[in-house]
Amino acid sequence: MASSxxxxxTVCKACHGGCGVLATMERGMITRLQxxxxxxxxxxxxxxxxxxxxxAYHPKRLKYPLLRKGGRGEGRWTRIGWEDALSLIADKVxxxxxxxxxxxxxxxxxxxxxxxxxxxxxxxxxGTPNVGLPAHFCYGPKLAVFGMMVGGRLYGxxxxxxxxxxxxxxxxxxxxxxxxxDGEMAVWFLKALKKxxxxxxxxxxxxxxxxxxxxxxxxxxxxxxxxxxxxxxVIIEEGLYxxxxxRSWTHGFEDLRERVKEYTPQKVSxxxxxxxEKIARAARLLATEKPGCIQMGQSLxxxxxxxxxxxxxxxxxAVTGNIEKPGSMVNWMPPPTGCMExxxxxxxxxxELPVGAEQFKLLAVPPxxxxxxxxxxxxxxxxxxxxxxxxxxxxxxxVAYENTAVVKRGLMNLEFLSVVDLxxxxxxxxxxxxxxxxxxxxxxxxxxxxxxxxxxxxxxVVEQPGEAxx
Numbered sequence: 190m191a192s193s194x195x196x197x198x199t200v201c202k203a204c205h206g207g208c209g210v211l212a213t214m215e216r217g218m219i220t221r222l223q224x225x226x227x228x229x230x231x232x233x234x235x236x237x238x239x240x241x242x243x244x245a246y247h248p249k250r251l252k253y254p255l256l257r258k259g260g261r262g263e264g265r266w267t268r269i270g271w272e273d274a275l276s277l278i279a280d281k282v283x284x285x286x287x288x289x290x291x292x293x294x295x296x297x298x299x300x301x302x303x304x305x306x307x308x309x310x311x312x313x314x315x316g317t318p319n320v321g322l323p324a325h326f327c328y329g330p331k332l333a334v335f336g337m338m339v340g341g342r343l344y345g346x347x348x349x350x351x352x353x354x355x356x357x358x359x360x361x362x363x364x365x366x367x368x369x370x371d372g373e374m375a376v377w378f379l380k381a382l383k384k385x386x387x388x389x390x391x392x393x394x395x396x397x398x399x400x401x402x403x404x405x406x407x408x409x410x411x412x413x414x415x416x417x418x419x420x421x422x423v424i425i426e427e428g429l430y431x432x433x434x435x436r437s438w439t440h441g442f443e444d445l446r447e448r449v450k451e452y453t454p455q456k457v458s459x460x461x462x463x464x465x466e467k468i469a470r471a472a473r474l475l476a477t478e479k480p481g482c483i484q485m486g487q488s489l490x491x492x493x494x495x496x497x498x499x500x501x502x503x504x505x506x507a508v509t510g511n512i513e514k515p516g517s518m519v520n521w522m523p524p525p526t527g528c529m530e531x532x533x534x535x536x537x538x539x540x541e542l543p544v545g546a547e548q549f550k551l552l553a554v555p556p557x558x559x560x561x562x563x564x565x566x567x568x569x570x571x572x573x574x575x576x577x578x579x580x581x582x583x584x585x586x587x588v589a590y591e592n593t594a595v596v597k598r599g600l601m602n603l604e605f606l607s608v609v610d611l612x613x614x615x616x617x618x619x620x621x622x623x624x625x626x627x628x629x630x631x632x633x634x635x636x637x638x639x640x641x642x643x644x645x646x647x648x649x650v651v652e653q654p655g656e657a658x659x
Contacts, residue, residue, distance in 0.1 A: 193217045198225060200636040200645035201238040202302045202629035206369030207636050207643065208234050208376075212650045219245065219630065219651060229643050233376040235368065244628055245651060249612050251625035252655025261601055262619045271656060274622055278580065281605045282315060285578040292541055292575045295565060297321030299584035300328075302629070303636065308582070309533035309557060318543040319576060320559045323589055325552060329559075330490040333551040334499040339512065341520035343503070344373060345482035347381035348642070351515025355482040357387040357474050361502065362413065363486025366397050373484070387474050387481075391416065404471055409462040414494055416468065417501035419457030422449040423472035424508055430476065431510030439507050476509045480516030496551065521642070529637050530557070544568065544576065562590055569599030582609035583626070587616040611657075625657040632659035 194214050201208045209228020213221040219242045226232035254274035259265035285293045296312040298304070300323060312320045322329075335342050345355065358381075360366075365378045382388065390402040391413070399405050408416060424430050425446050435442050454465035461468075475481050483506060489498055511517040534556055545561025546553035552561055565576055566586070590596050600606065600619040608617040609624045617623045631653035636645035653659065 197648055197650050198646070199630070199648040199650055200228075201234065201241065202634070202636065202647060203238045203241050203244075204235075204369055205300075205302070206230070206235070206238070206374060207645055208238055208369070208374075209645065210234065210238070212630070214650065217651070228645070230374060230376050235375070241628070241630060244611065245630045247612070250628075250654050250657070251610065251612060251623065252657060253625060254656070255623045257621045261621070264618060266623070271624075271658070274624060277622060278607050281578055281607075282580075285605070286315060286317075289575065289577060291316035291539065292319055292544075293317075293577045295319040295321050295544075295560065295576045295579045297562070297579060297581045297584055297586070299323065299582075299589070302583065303529075303634070304583070306530050306532040309530075310536055313533065313536035313538055316539050318539040318541045318558060318560070319565070320543065320557075321562045321565060321579075321581075321584075322559055323562065323584070324559055325549065325561055325563070326491045326495075327487055328490065329552060330495040330499055331485060333554065334496060334503055336554070338500065338503050338507075339520065343506070343512065343518040344521055345378070345381070345484060346480075346516050346519045347373075347377040347482070349381070349384075349516070353480060353516035354381050354384040355480055355516045356385060357389070357478045357481035358382060358385050359389045359391065359471070359475065359481065359483040360396075360398055360402075361391040361483055361485055362488040363484045364396050364398075365484055365486075378484075387478050389471050389474065404467060404474070406461075406463050406467055406471060409460070411492055411494075412461040413489055413492075414498040414501050415452065415457050415460040416463065417498065417505055418449050418452040419454055419461075419468050420472035420475070420505055421445065421501065421508060422452045422457075423454060423469045424476045424505075425449060427473070429473065430508040434510035434512070435508060438512070442508070445504060445508070475505065475511070479509065479511060480514055481509065481511045482516075482518055483511075533557075562586065563592065563595075566590065566592075566596045566599035569602045570595045572602060577603065578605045579603055580607045580609075581616065581620075585610070585614040585616045587614070587619070625655065627653040627657045627659040631657070634659075 197212045199210045201210050208230040209225030211223050211225045212219055222239055222242050224232035224234040253268045255266040256269045258267045294317045298308045365373055365375055369375055388402045389404045390398050391406045391408055393408055393410050454468045457468055458465040506512050506518050542553050543558055543560035545564035549561040552559050586596050606620045607622040608620040609626050610617050611626055630650045633649045634647035636647050
């Protein structure tokens, strides 16, 4: 129950961050959001989190379930009740599953704010392998590479748990200083940066870190793999690699040595536009000034060569011995209670492969196989199957995915589309049924998103508008 006045302790879910929040209430209205200094995020909040109050009170919030009345995309709606809305979705899903099979249904979401497990469980319960997320350019490549190379998920040890903080930081295509990306927090990173001796920035444009970086590698966009291979060349050719770690914990080092021979600093300089001496200096710092961490940004996942780029960078971590040591890159260890994703895996995964699996094989790797959404919309735009019925929550494919014209044609060709969101988004405008979602300030929840090394209590601050559901 929301309070009419006072200060409410909660946790922000505007991104994956989980920053502690103090919400000031006056006569039933939020008058201020601020970071909670007693929380593990030390009173910090980003601009997005602070602006959440404007989201909650936005005049264009959806308040009631809406059923399309006219043609798709015409913007004519009629209000219906939740019971009728849920019954309609259940009837449609049941009908398509019976007539065309479970693969005719796609269950889709955005990046997720802690509800990924529910999306996958719903899809598994229906029997469809077609779970749609923007993972092919956001976090999916990184998880795939970590899974292949280290069997887990690597994160920077910015906490000093082993009594050591990183000596050398590489921020590679990432602006963690102003964001709370997957598994990382700006406040922890900036704290650790104060104790660092070397900061290397890899970015084509100036960021907030460029002024304080000891070495700024102003890279030509799209040549990150070449830079990583060039740094590996220097480290291996100069004998700077961690022999003990390589001998005990790696496989295929001699193949790697042979692969990087052609990527001399001069050749890489020609490819990346970074001076050869800077490439060599960065490699030597990472190899000799240890422990070190490498922040890999989402921009590295959005390119055509993302998986191989990330593999080269993880190889840099490995040959320098900057894995599983205090102050280096460490694997997140699940708690005794298990991973939050276990809720989804309680239901067996479908045996059928998702759309796009034949070409984008890493997306279809268990336990969380998913379809390639551009392929789904491409097939829909051409009038091809198997997807006929789609449910979307917390995602706006019309503006989030590439090739908007194809996505629009795909949406128009769906036989049934239901959307859950805070607003009538461009995608929701093409739906048959739109359902109103509650904002995080309007919900009670347990915060345990991604490997954050913490949990938090999300406490309801205000009532949701109309009939919006948490």
